[in-house]
Amino acid sequence: MSSSEPAWDLYRTFLAVLEEGSLSGAARALALTQPTIARHIDALEQAVGFALFTRSQRGLEATEAALALKPYAEALAATAAALVREASGQGEAVRGTVRVSASQIIGAEVLPPILAALRERYPQLEIELVLSNEIENLLRRDADVAVRMVQPMQEALVVQRIGTVALGLHAHRRYLDRHGAPQDIAALGAHSLIGYDRETPAIRAMRSRIPGFADVHFALRSDSDIAQLAAIRAGFGIGICQVAIAKRDPDLMQVLPGAFDLKLDTWIVMHENLRTTPRCRAVFDALVQGLKAHVD
């Protein structure tokens, strides 16, 4: 029984093998060589006392035990990355890397000008933009600052409420010229509708809240909000998008503005410890200001 705990480097190698699926792949990812990776895995297996992978010629397969350890290795990687970001931004100046998490639509349609102005002001600031509808774990520091459409529930977070983002049914003027505008929700069935592919809990809640909208059939289904918005702009049909975004394009018309109105509360969220970190503070404040302008 080896009483000494494994070297932390081994965890990094372990995670790389898990993610790459082979010793050789991990070696490429870490800029090491395959024998080194093999030795690391051997050493880690020696230390924990059981097999982590079943070797085969087309790669390694993780054992159940290895999968049980994976979340810990991922947490280590997230923390190490956060440490590097923190180190890169030491000092009073706004410099270094800030990791921002937001939804696809916000990230593609709303954030770019805000971030551009921010970068103009702080040339040494670098931004990592994580676009995902999953909410990143801020406590584990998967991201530094996040734009959230659901109320933050965790402790130890700095939260600033922005306001409500209004959603609405929209279509391109060209589409409405050809097919006419529906006069009520019931008439939507005769139109080309754009919607989601897989139903998430949030979407299911939304559909049930709009009367008569529960069982419409979508002619174009995509889980990508970006693709939906692009389809609306291309005149495919009627879909849901943010009213504020649609208003920027005079050719996008809101459909049934009274019948369908949905509001999303919006927050900017940051880990409490980053409050005094200049670069994170700057990004946080810029997002608050920029998104408030977008909501109004």
Added chain:
Amino acid sequence: MSSSEPAWDLYRTFLAVLEEGSLSGAARALALTQPTIARHIDALEQAVGFALFTRSQRGLEATEAALALKPYAEALAATAAALVREASGQGEAVRGTVRVSASQIIGAEVLPPILAALRERYPQLEIELVLSNEIENLLRRDADVAVRMVQPMQEALVVQRIGTVALGLHAHRRYLDRHGAPQDIAALGAHSLIGYDRETPAIRAMRSRIPGFADVHFALRSDSDIAQLAAIRAGFGIGICQVAIAKRDPDLMQVLPGAFDLKLDTWIVMHENLRTTPRCRAVFDALVQGLKAHVD
């Protein structure tokens, strides 16, 4: 500018130097040698690009930048330790180490028989008992299972409410025989009272809730609940302790049972991911059962 991120081992060395305060101390703690530690720190300073410590002959002093990185290094250590615990308990059997956090009183007076029975049942189970009135961060895995007297607010936790623990004023029969029992709260001023040294927010809230108790003077002040309980048992005077604990000793009498009654809600808390880990599940269930018996 070195683009490659530092080796994770350097973080461990870094944390050890922060905690030990010297290269030599860190070398002892990690079972390495002082030149090795010095090289690690040099390498890390090289990687981050600024000084982490100011060298002196009586040790190293951390720079502000180093202190800013400390929480990240601590999180790494906590996660690495959790990974080792997880690895030690692989398999279906209840074996390995579980880290339990509780208050001093609970840990010293209530948990021992519960844990003893648990150990009797699972001889391969090992327990790390962290006794502190600070609440350990379960998300960072400073502990696996915790007994909490404040309502858990974090997400991603498995929470089981136990009930309310009653507190009351108590004294040893010997003390009351000599000095008599006070008939009302006002009469407490003439007695030897046992209480806290520094006022924490929780204590301040408690004092304000008991009328006439806000400005009593304590003859013996200690931040250690254990010491307070020991003083009560030794007949020093009147102090606060759990009614359930006092009842086990026929010589401990409750004072002013009607006027002073305070209740603490109690929960057992565990990280969600540990729900399916046999050893943590076993400890969690045993604590729930054992503490419910204590409350009743």
Added chain:
DNA sequence: AAGAAATTATACAATTCCGTTTAGATGGGC
């Protein structure tokens, strides 16, 4: 005031670790 006991810094030897190379095996593509 002087010596003992810390500490960091430096030089050198030994060990460990890593990379290169090779062999062996498996799966996919023509």
Added chain:
DNA sequence: GCCCATCTAAACGGAATTGTATAATTTCTT
């Protein structure tokens, strides 16, 4: 059915890391 690509495993030489020993400096104690 054969060949090529990809993988793991093993052997060996070199490089990097580590440990040992020592010097130099400061602080605390006697």
